[in-house]
Amino acid sequence: MPDPVVVLIEDEPQIRRFLRATLTGQGYRLFEATTGADGLVEVGSRQPDVVIVDLGLPDIDGIDVIRRLREWTDVPIIVLSARGQERDKVTALDVGADDYVSKPFGAGELLARIRVALRHTAGASHEGDDAAFQVGELRLDLLRRQVFVGDREVRLTPIEYKLLATLVRHAGKVVTHAQLLRDVWGPTHTDQAHYVRVYLAHLRHKLEAEPARPRYLLTEPGVGYRLATE
Amino acid sequence: MPDPVVVLIEDEPQIRRFLRATLTGQGYRLFEATTGADGLVEVGSRQPDVVIVDLGLPDIDGIDVIRRLREWTDVPIIVLSARGQERDKVTALDVGADDYVSKPFGAGELLARIRVALRHTAGASHEGDDAAFQVGELRLDLLRRQVFVGDREVRLTPIEYKLLATLVRHAGKVVTHAQLLRDVWGPTHTDQAHYVRVYLAHLRHKLEAEPARPRYLLTEPGVGYRLATE
DNA sequence: ACGAGCCGTAAAAATCTCGTAAAAATCCGC
């Protein structure tokens, strides 16, 4: 691996300075953001190998930053926090963080935990890890949560967007009704297949030129749906 | 996932009791070992989804237990330890542990970290299994659930696909009528052998150049069917 | 040669699935 890329989302200048020295000294390429909003953009553009995020950010809550990241990337996320509350740890880990380090922390421990995170990604492939998806006229910016058909932006409701995002994450593969229901509506609604039908119709009306003759949102009869790839 | 299996390697009875209550209460299947040597055997025989190791064991050093495990398995290892020394943490993580929790710890945090570990293995198994089968002009992509004859995609109904997939799983070997009925229609229809005949005819029409003179879907009179290999 | 049982084929009948529209309930910002 070339020098691993790390994005650090942290507002306290003192800690930023400390980590900058520690990480660059170890051969990491470091990019910094001081707000959650900046952090999301930075991760989108730098495609890092690890993200370190402080929970106490000035704008967005750190938990929300993690949630937003997890909508489109599996990059390892290490949480840094002064709050030692167990509830914070559990929440952060459950919304998608991979590790949690409480302040004050030692440089050695953080570095070791970064090495663990890198070890994990070493095996996995990064194919779906792109913030944008495109097929034909249809384009999706997972980072900004925007959808375009040609150069026209299409507004989607939260459920419509989640459904489309789920299909995009498995682009080209069939996604079963049950899987869509689990991902979009949660594990308690896995038997209400008509939800999916209704919303697929919505999506087709908004995204397809001929909703009755779909080019992107394909039906796999008896099984589920598939988003066409080239 | 069925109930995840956890192996706990811990000598202190008090902590063992605490974790037993916590973990089994959450639906985990727990197997315990009180020494490093036992632990290694237990992991070998139980094939767990997560291993929890205490560093302070009576016989082998916990660090060595991790090293020994990493010689042959990638199962997630979570370290438990009273020693809060940073050097211990770094060593444990660097020899292959995935996480480190210092005593005293909260049940919620440990459970959250176990969920993180399980999430990692769940994702790993999904990648890379680009299972495809090919014989002659006939090609089956199990992952994308697509079937091709030459470069033409053939659409199959759910039953047709299940039937073909079952034959592919046992490619080259004879699959009996009863087995096909059980796999495709479920264990309650094992006496309706004509179903199989009807659908084999469908498949041959869709897949074979000369349905009356099949090249791939071969009949084994009186027994069942067989999918030809090269 | 003959009948029994198995196999392939076709087509009718029963059932299920999908897309669609629209009403009812709920949520959300003001």
Place this chain on the structure above:
DNA sequence: GCGGATTTTTACGAGATTTTTACGGCTCGT
């Protein structure tokens, strides 16, 4: 609390799929 947007329910016809039925050919042992 109001009004618009969104989500949840409900209903139904067209079409596809599955199930059922029927029949003719084949093999094999007698």
